[in-house]
Amino acid sequence: MTTPLINSARLWKSLDEISVYGATPAGGLHRLAASKEDGQARDYVVAAARELGCTIRIDALGNTFMRWAGTDSSAKTILIGSHLDSQPLGGKYDGIYGVMAGLELLRILHESKTETKHAIEVAVWTNEEGARFAPAMMGAAYFAGKFTAEELLVRKDVDGVQLGKSLTEIGYAGTDKVSPVEHQAYFEIHIEQGPILQDENLQIGVVTLVQGMRWFRVGITGQAGHTGTYPMETRRDALVAASHLIKAVQQIGLDQPLTGRATVGHIVVTPNSPNVIPGHVELMVEFRNPEIAVLDVMTASLNQALKETADKYGVEVESRQELDSATINFTQELVDLVEQAAASCGKTSKRMISGAGHDACQLTSVMPTTMIFIPCDKGISHAENESITQEWAADGAQVLVETVLAFDSK
Ligand SMILES: [Zn+2]
Known part of the structure; x- marks a missing residue:
């Protein structure tokens, strides 16, 4: 069987059309989970899927499933998915591309009258970003059985609005029961959100794993005081101590060439006044690496740096680990399949790790799962100038x- 060719112009047009819901003046996207714009974007995709004869199901978390029927009713369903929500002032392709590539897959099957043994279902996962309601990857985690709907639907945004109420307002508080046991495997295609594919002029990233991550909340306590009267020599300035620690964290990342990621991305200075010596600083240290052993080394180095900071600046330092997310390996057989599919389509590819978390991470515990990456310009993501080319989009959708068709025919 020859694989039908996707319609590149149609895919590109659909990416354009859906990006009006939450479009920002700077060309980005502001479409928070379960917002009015999220509802409009879902309506757009659902209407397109209905035109193809797909059955629509919506579960209690608003996860939306568009089902293309297979010829063998005893065969389990192939699941494809991603998300339509964005970060505040985010980009038009993170997540959205994966859903639209799934829609293009359904469209080309319909148009070419291609029959599949397995049913194919494209999922829109609710609240991948976690920007409005915590935690991130919420809908996929619910689907994988990691939370109950009751505990998630009462989560509130900063204005105190509950997720359940927001989903009801946009018409996506569903009642369908959709269970992972119906599904055979999960595929997610996504922009890389990093620069590697573009730098190496490659079309496809064959994702093997999502790297592990650790978060540490660090508190540094010195002595607040008057900036005009208190001598420099005997100060215990918590922010000066923090600056030492931040440099040390950067070095911990640099000490793991190419793979180390070490960041302080959040800091709160108290009292944060121009004429008060900072008495207290709270900051978050984040480490990422594919190897647990390396994360252990980075953690040990952090503990050393915390001690040095305390000794050198006469401050009290405490640290608490708040997140320990293990490395997630994708299913070997599916990774191989993606690699072969890229080659069959004549696309260049390389095996790579995902630096970011994705809905797919949640699915690995309930079914064979893998991911496909396409390049994104300069690796920029979670930003309004996130961009891809029509060609990159089409190459990925074709793969x-x-x-999926190779998996179906196995
Ligand atoms: Zn995403």
């Missing part, structure tokens, strides 16, 4: 179709 997705090839992969």
Whole structure:
């Protein structure tokens, strides 16, 4: 069987059309989970899927499933998915591309009258970003059985609005029961959100794993005081101590060439006044690496740096680990399949790790799962100038179709 060719112009047009819901003046996207714009974007995709004869199901978390029927009713369903929500002032392709590539897959099957043994279902996962309601990857985690709907639907945004109420307002508080046991495997295609594919002029990233991550909340306590009267020599300035620690964290990342990621991205200075010596600083240290052993080394180095900071600046330092997310390996057989599919389509590819978390991470515990990456310009993501080319979008969608049809015919 020859794989039908996706319609590049149609895919590109659909990416354009859906990006009006939450479009920002700077060309980005502001479409928070369960917002009015999220509802409009879902309506757009659902209407398109209905035109193809797909059945629509919506579960209690608003996860939306668009089902293309297979010829063998005893075969489990192939699941494809991603998300339509964005970060505040985020980009038009993170997540959205994966859903639209899934829609293009359904469209090309319909148009080419291609029959599949397995049913194919494209999922829109609710609240991947976690920007409005915590935690991130919420809908996929619910689907994988990690939370109950009751505990998630009462989560509130900063204005005190509950997720459940927001989903009801946009018409996506569903009642369908959709269970992972119905599904055979999960495929997610996503922009890389990093620069590697573009730098190496490659079309496809064959994702093997999502790297592990650790978060530490660090508190540094010195002595607040008057900036005009208190001598420099005997100060215990918590922010000066923090600046030492931040440099040390950067070095911990640099000490793991190419793979180390070490960041202080959040800091709160108290009292944060121009004429008060900072008495207290709270900051978050984040480490990422594919190897647990390396994360252990980085953690040990952090403990050393915390001690040095305390000794050198006469401050009290405490640290608490708040997150320990293990490295997630994708299913070897599916990774191989994506690699073969890329080659069959004549696309260049390389195996790579994902630096970021994705809905797919949640699915690995309930079914064979893998991911496909396409390049994104300069690796910029979670920003309004996130961008991809029509060609990159089309290459990825073609490999997705090839992969899914190869899986279907096994
Ligand atoms: Zn995403």
